[in-house]
Amino acid sequence: MGSIARNWLSSAGLLFTxxxxxxxxxxxxxxxxxxxxxxxxxxxxxxxxxxxxRTLWGLRDQEGGWIGAAVANTNGTHxxxxxxxxxxxxxxxxxxxxxxxxxxxxxxxxxxCFNVEAxxxxxxxxxxxxxxxxxxxxxxxxxxxxxxRRYALSVSEHLRRRFGENSFARQASKIQQVP
Numbered sequence: 001m002g003s004i005a006r007n008w009l010s011s012a013g014l015l016f017t018x019x020x021x022x023x024x025x026x027x028x029x030x031x032x033x034x035x036x037x038x039x040x041x042x043x044x045x046x047x048x049x050x051x052x053x054r055t056l057w058g059l060r061d062q063e064g065g066w067i068g069a070a071v072a073n074t075n076g077t078h079x080x081x082x083x084x085x086x087x088x089x090x091x092x093x094x095x096x097x098x099x100x101x102x103x104x105x106x107x108x109x110x111x112x113c114f115n116v117e118a119x120x121x122x123x124x125x126x127x128x129x130x131x132x133x134x135x136x137x138x139x140x141x142x143x144x145x146x147x148x149r150r151y152a153l154s155v156s157e158h159l160r161r162r163f164g165e166n167s168f169a170r171q172a173s174k175i176q177q178v179p
Contacts, residue, residue, distance in 0.1 A: 037113075038067070038112050041112045041113040042056045042060065042116055044113065045113070045117050045119075046120075052120070052124075054163055055123060055159075056119060056123075057158075057159075058155040058162070059137070060116075061158035061159075061162060062151070064084075065080070065084040065115075067081060067109075067111075073086070080108040081108050081110070081112065081115035083119040085119060085122070087105065093118055096121075123137070126139035134156075135152075138152040
């Protein structure tokens with residue numbers, strides 16, 4: 001992705017910077033290189049907020065996508081990239097950053113960091129609107145209440161497995177200022 005695209009992403013609050021990262025034990029990537037790339041993107045997108053990094057890992061573990069993924073849904077949409085961003089979001093993201101839908105769809109599918117930044121934006125948008133962490137996790141997945149609850153429960157299980165029983169709970173109190 002070129003510098004022009006990065007500038008547009010920055011104006012939409014989606015700018016990313018790449019940093020070194022250690023790949024956690026649980027990863028659904030297709031290769032070690034892909035796992036390292038996705039890990040670095042998650043670390044960068046969290047902007048140093050441990051609770052947000054863990055949230056993105058919970059979403060990643062739940063979704064289990066990969067770079068290049070385009071998984072068809074029964075409603076005609078596709079889930080794209082490592083965090084399986086639903087193609088329903090493509091026009092909204094494209095409008096926010098002033099790019100064409102085709103370009104945004106390609107970035108969501110093939111650019112791990114763009115995909116993770118979009119996941120961050122979707123989750124934090126839900127958190128801003130609802131003020132409720134678990135509701136925002138659910139909104140990431142679906143506009144339907146019962147699907148949101150089921151999804152949030154599943155993500156919480158992924159968080160528990162990856163970070164331990166109380167590890168995430170300690171961070172929940174720190175969710176005040178979003179970086």
